Amino acid sequence: MLLGPNLPHTWLTHPGWRGKALATVIQFDPALFERPALPELAALQPLVHRSQRGLQVRPGSACHGLITQALTHVRNSAPLDQLAGLIHLLARLNEAPADALQPLSTASLAAPATSSPQPRRIDKVVDWLHAHLAEPLRAEDAARIAHISPAAFSRFFKRELGKTFTDYLNDARCSAAAMALRQTTQPVARIAQDCGFATASHFNVQFKRRYGVNARGYRQASG
Numbered sequence: 001m002l003l004g005p006n007l008p009h010t011w012l013t014h015p016g017w018r019g020k021a022l023a024t025v026i027q028f029d030p031a032l033f034e035r036p037a038l039p040e041l042a043a044l045q046p047l048v049h050r051s052q053r054g055l056q057v058r059p060g061s062a063c064h065g066l067i068t069q070a071l072t073h074v075r076n077s078a079p080l081d082q083l084a085g086l087i088h089l090l091a092r093l094n095e096a097p098a099d100a101l102q103p104l105s106t107a108s109l110a111a112p113a114t115s116s117p118q119p120r121r122i123d124k125v126v127d128w129l130h131a132h133l134a135e136p137l138r139a140e141d142a143a144r145i146a147h148i149s150p151a152a153f154s155r156f157f158k159r160e161l162g163k164t165f166t167d168y169l170n171d172a173r174c175s176a177a178a179m180a181l182r183q184t185t186q187p188v189a190r191i192a193q194d195c196g197f198a199t200a201s202h203f204n205v206q207f208k209r210r211y212g213v214n215a216r217g218y219r220q221a222s223g
Helices: 030-034 039-053 064-075 079-095 121-131 139-146 150-161 165-183 188-194 200-211 215-222
Strands: 055-057 101-103
Touching: 030 039, 039 055, 039 079, 039 101, 064 079, 121 139, 121 150, 121 165, 139 150, 139 165, 150 165, 165 188, 165 200, 165 215, 188 200, 188 215, 200 215
Parallel strands: none
Antiparallel strands: 055 101
């Protein structure tokens, strides 16, 4: 994936996935390609512009293996070689056929660039939500964090993240629970409580809806 600046996104494993997932993330300032001292890098500006919609290297395309190989090389290189590797990786993306890079959205969802260091309202809400997963969280409280009326908050949240506040909250809690199931030996009931589920039955329903199995079955499959 190549995601442009200020593009809202989140990562979730597929509900049917039973193996481990590895993510390699490279962050860089797109202003790197606007430096007058490095005019050769200007050729990558159109690619950066296209990334405002989010780009996925289409699985099965001819360049998919090359991009994967280049990404692995960056991850395993020394710091200076990583910079060269990043440019090489972006050059391969820039040379890829148009149909090999699939836009992830029909229009740019990126927030307008701003010189202010203050986080956007949705960022404040998401940070607050993840920091307090174990506590009872209400949309009314989130609306106050965003400085939006409760009546307008539901529309605001769904517009920004593509799902309701309740669905996002349950996604985040189940994701935290799944990690705890894989990485600890804590009892399932304790994990459910620590992730903010008031009852074991509610946790079981929400977890199975997302992962296809109950928590115990998930833990056994992940072992």
